[in-house]
Amino acid sequence: MTFDEIRFTCERATDGDWRDRPLESIGGYLLMRGIPQNMAQSLLDTIGDVRLDHMRAPYVRKAYELAKRALPEAVNGRLEAALDMALYGKVTVEGTIATVRDQAKTFTVDGFNCNCGDAEAPFLGQHRLCSHKLAYWLFRRALELMSDPAEL
Ligand SMILES: [Zn+2]
Numbered sequence: 001m002t003f004d005e006i007r008f009t010c011e012r013a014t015d016g017d018w019r020d021r022p023l024e025s026i027g028g029y030l031l032m033r034g035i036p037q038n039m040a041q042s043l044l045d046t047i048g049d050v051r052l053d054h055m056r057a058p059y060v061r062k063a064y065e066l067a068k069r070a071l072p073e074a075v076n077g078r079l080e081a082a083l084d085m086a087l088y089g090k091v092t093v094e095g096t097i098a099t100v101r102d103q104a105k106t107f108t109v110d111g112f113n114c115n116c117g118d119a120e121a122p123f124l125g126q127h128r129l130c131s132h133k134l135a136y137w138l139f140r141r142a143l144e145l146m147s148d149p150a151e152l
Contacts, residue, residue: 023044023047023048026043026044026047027040027041027044030043030044049089050089053087053088053089056142056143056146057087059141059142059143059145059146060083060086060087060138060139060142061083061087062142062145063086063137063138063139063141063142063145064079064082064083064086064138066141067079067134067137067138067141071124071129072122072124074122075121075122075129075134078121078129078130078131078134079131079134081102081131081134081135082131082132082134082135082137082138083135083138085100085101085102085131085132085135086135086136086138086139086142090102090135091135091136091139093136093139093140096110096111097109097110098110098132098135098136098139100114100132100135100136102116102131102132107132109132109133109135109136112126112127112133114130114132114133116130116132118130118131
């Protein structure tokens with residue numbers, strides 16, 4: 001199910017008023033509207049994720065601004081692509097390993113390594129700056145900024 005389909009289902013199920021409602025209340029609506037419990041749960045999980053993304057967004061944007069100033073011009077659109085991925089829930093981190101979804105593909109970023117093989121990406125030191133590493137770095141930086149909001 002795509003995000004748009006989920007959003008559409010939620011909006012229909014809650015008369016367009018799901019963003020600020022407590023999750024239990026949305027769950028009740030979904031069940032009342034005949035949406036099976038397992039589907040309702042996955043919708044609630046998605047709404048939770050969307051809200052987290054929403055909370056994190058200003059920090060991701062701040063991380064992007066800082067990176068934009070610090071990185072070479074040659075990254076071209078990679079930083080903007082990274083911003084998109086970091087903003088819209090495409091980065092999942094487990095320990096020091098990140099999974100980054102880019103269109104239909106999924107890449108693994110392990111510190112300075114990514115398996116996308118972007119051979120055009122410019123170097124920073126010895127490492128190529130592909131959009132997935134940048135997405136992971138923006139995400140990590142946003143979490144740091146969130147823990148110290150005075151920096152925003
Ligand atoms: Zn990559």
